Amino acid sequence: MLTSIISTTSAASSTALSMTTGIGLPEYGVLAVVALIFLLSAKEILSASKYWKSSVCASLNMSIFPLLVAFAGIVIFKVAEII
Template identity: 60%
Template sequence: MSMVTTAGLPQYGASVVIGLIGFLSLKEVLSASQKWNNSLNSSLNMVILPLLLVFAGIVLFKISEII
């Protein structure tokens, strides 16, 4: 048995982009509500930052694929 892998983006790239957009939207909406506090801000930042890094990686990969 041999394992064949292909170079490229993982199949979940679209879900990362959708998740990032969703969490950024949620942060924007909640920041205007009375429920907003430092704890909620930190929690959302902990989710958004890794998604943002993966999104940047996807963009860089796509750019390098074109060049």
Template identity: 60%
Template sequence: MLTTVVSTTAVNAVSSATTTAAGAISMTTPMGLSEYGVLAVIGLIAFLSAKEILSACSKWNSNINCMLNMSILPLLFSFAAIVIYKVAEII
């Protein structure tokens, strides 16, 4: 049992050393926004459009208003962060 654990550990050590020697592994992440920021903007537009359309409907009530506001507010903060970052990137 002990020899199996030792041999497995040795094989793992050799394979990880080989992997590291074969190619450089970067431990840094690039600064910037994710490419999924566009989805947040599209979601914000969709929720704002839905709120505008549903507010004219006869079924409009405070529960629908609250639900849409809870969806819109985080997306609005994300949109503001995206705009600020893009402007700072240009400057």
């Protein structure tokens, strides 16, 4: 009976340790960077065309600024990971 209690306790503790995860950003950071590059390119191209309006600028800025914040977070975490 003592052996079964020890093995049950050992199994429970190893399960608890395997449930922990590391701190960091998800692996979808590459998609955010690609979307940021795409939106910045579209903004540059549209700014030189006849379709450029203040509403287009505002809508692109609304999607670019959060991606810039995410990009800054990715860079900070990657640099901190190296250091």
